[in-house]
Amino acid sequence: METQRSLVWRVWDWLDGRYQVASIVDGLLHVDIPRTARTYYFGGITLFFFIVQAITGILLALYYQPSADRAYDSILFIMNRVNFGWLIRSIHSWGANLMILFCVLHLLRIFFQGVYKAPREITWVMGALLLAVTLGFGFTGYLLPWDQRAYWATTVGTEIAGAVPIAGPPLIVLLRSGSEVTARTLSRFFGVHVLVLPASLLALLAIHLTLVHVQGLADPRRRVEPEGEVVAGSAPLARPEQPKRNLLPFFPNYVLDEVIAWYIMLAILIVLASLFPAGLEEPADPLLTPEHTKPEWYFLFLYQGLKVVPRIVGVLLPMVGAIVLLVLPFIDRNPHLAANKRPIAIGIGVVSLIGIIAFTIWGWLS
């Protein structure tokens, strides 16, 4: 019988005999999730895009030259000379936008389902920080092509940071490594983009996923438990016994759904990258301000807000909003999950969302 086992299984047995990998993988894969959980796979898709970004980012880093006099030409080289360079850069560019989009959708799903509440407070905080890091990726990566759009979007983007009361001026110097966007800003952004942010994201992601795994996926249809009692999810370690019919195996059922979603996303990425490859404008020219200078779409609402409301409001409101978002589970003491039982939170959420979308569209059109 032994001789009939394939090489893969023999390696598996060899490892298992020494490191008990079977139990580790068991612990990771063989958990049950509530059948009523509705994740829409947003979190998993965001993870997929992160993996895509990491792979394409590493490939780009093999050719990219992070200096003001070489950056633009190296991007041109990637686009025109490197085999499939255009595809890698276009996927990296589209992947960045889609990662932010799905990160936000994931956050909205958690918010409207109310599943950030106890016992998942830390998971939410980690998720909010992950969104901040993802936005940081977008912000720092946008400058790297060093074309006019990159240069001036970064100029107005860092200008937003400069509007923060008291800390604004030093913050702008910290971001730009000087009073203007220069070659030093490029070095700084590159370092942050490929070293600081990936390390931060990996650390936060590890905590986020571990917590999700330990607590299992939340069931948005669960009933409110008696006050004060922490209700855990479906993970074996933390959940009370549940009828098996309400549960679904994480592997292979849920994983299979995720893989299908990832495949669809891969197809979307390929279509977008092929039909709308990443562009490149004229090389950055600090002396030539383009007619319409705007930051990236995910900062447009901030930019438009600063233009139309008093500066102090335009700065403080998003800051307060970000802090509220970060510590939301500790502010929102309402134990209910159903939307109709938490009108204040849902109301504020809907109004904020409509406001952000409206300002984004306004900024886009202005």
Next chain:
Amino acid sequence: MDHRILHRLGVALALLVVVLLVPTFMAAQDAFPTIPHPLEGRDNCLACHETGAGGATKIPDDHAGRTIEMCQACHQPAPATEEEMLAPTAETPSAAESPTPEVSPSPAGPLPVPHTLEGRENCLECHQSAEATPVPEGGPPVIPHPLIGRENCLACHAEGIGGAPQIPEDHAGRPNDICQACHQPGQLPAPPTPTAPAEPIPTPIAYPHAEGVNTCLDCHAALGGKHAEITAQWQRSIHAERDVVCADCHGGDPSATDVNQSMSPEAGYIGVPPKTEIPALCASCHADVSLMRQYDLPTDQYAKYQESTHGIRLAEGDLNVTTCFDCHGGHQILKANDPASTVYPSNVPALCAGCHSDKELMAPYNIPTNQFDLYKQSVHGHALLDNQDFRAPNCATCHGTHGAAPPGFEEVANVCGSCHSATQDYYIKSPHAQLGDSGPKCVDCHGRYDVTKPSEAMYLGAEPRHCGACHAPDSPPGQVAQTLYDSISAAAQDIDEAEAAIRQAQSVGMLVGPLEGQLREANTSLITARAAQHTLDVGTVTAKTDDASVVSEEVKADAEAAVAESVFRRQAMIVAVVVIALCIVALFLLKRELDRQSEAEAEQAPRVDSSEP
């Protein structure tokens, strides 16, 4: 053998004899009239002899239908010696076999030129004396321009193109090559010189200053109506801002409260200064270097004005001309860079037109009044008036401001070149420029007030301002124009095609930045070729247009390759998406199977061992 055969043989022999004898006879005869003039420059016999123009012998009726090429088959030039040709009295052919040309008895009739012009370029040497037919009173009009490049007199003078005087009716039928028999190149009239000597700069009006007190203003403001209006105008002016008060121009004592004292001749009151004195009055301050230095203003306006036509006429007592007051405003003088100022660059054309479009006012000076209308339609007018592009010239840019004077030819070439400097550099190397004052200048081809956007079409066609207006298409200059048209049009078309290819590549999302950069280089070559065509040097221009064509063809090829690459990418994308779709379908089938399994397991057992083998 019969009679018929003998008869035929006889006829054939007779014919042979005739055929052989006729040429011999003709050669021996030499009975055709010889050509009594040299053939150089007169190779078109029919030009004169068909109609008898210029007293030439009209061809006989039985010659009808014979072409120019056939004339010399019979008619040969008379064997005149060089000495005979140059002899001043040899104006009539002496050979007995040459007929004497008919000379019209009427002085108004067509004049014959019955002799060669070689060595006899100055007709008047003979024709003003009794030695030859006398010329009309005053002599024939001189040619006021050089002849290089304008060999074809009739190109312009036949129909009076470009303002050239039309040839008189009695000259009808005279060909190009006899014009200079009478009409000789002459001298251009000397430009007018200023008649008035420069006036000394007057002393500014002195008056008693009282800090912060200006009783003129107080009273006139209180009087209301026109008086108050004047004071309000002054208060808006740069003079009010710089503390230049009423008394600075009108004299008087602004510190006195009694009108009889403040506006008395004793206090230096001069009232409204006469128009003839206004320039000097303004100059009393504005020509003072030490006074104007603090305002960074020039001080040569007065000197320039005195040399201008306006200034000269004013000195002669002509009160129609403009003075400082008329252009800058009287009391409400604003800084020239104030958009409300009458002398703000975009307001200048309307300001000048205020007088120069007034037909009644201009009539005594015989000056046209359509300049402003023409200017408004010109590229310059559109740029300045419609687009507020202050690089475009207004009247003062070319004519000068205070030194306003009608521009002479020399001036025109220079004023255009003060903006179009590269074009001017090329122009001065051209045969046109080498013609001197009378050669075609910028305005001859581009217009003066109605400068239109130039195009390659100017090389073709015979309408005014086109090359064909002066040069026949088959003349050497006409050929140059055609070559320039061909090379520049071809380069422009190559660039257009490359541009279209770039746009197509851009529309499918390809990076075209480097290609656009290359095409800009090609465009620069085309632009310099368009400027360099003013040299009329085909080699210089084609070198640049060839550059433009080569680069734009490369760009076009690269852009088309980019489009092809995009098509390939899209095809590859379809393949990739199909493969992914197949994977998704397979995974869906697997999922359905798994769902069935897990539902069945959930129904059967409350707990399962999740470990796998």
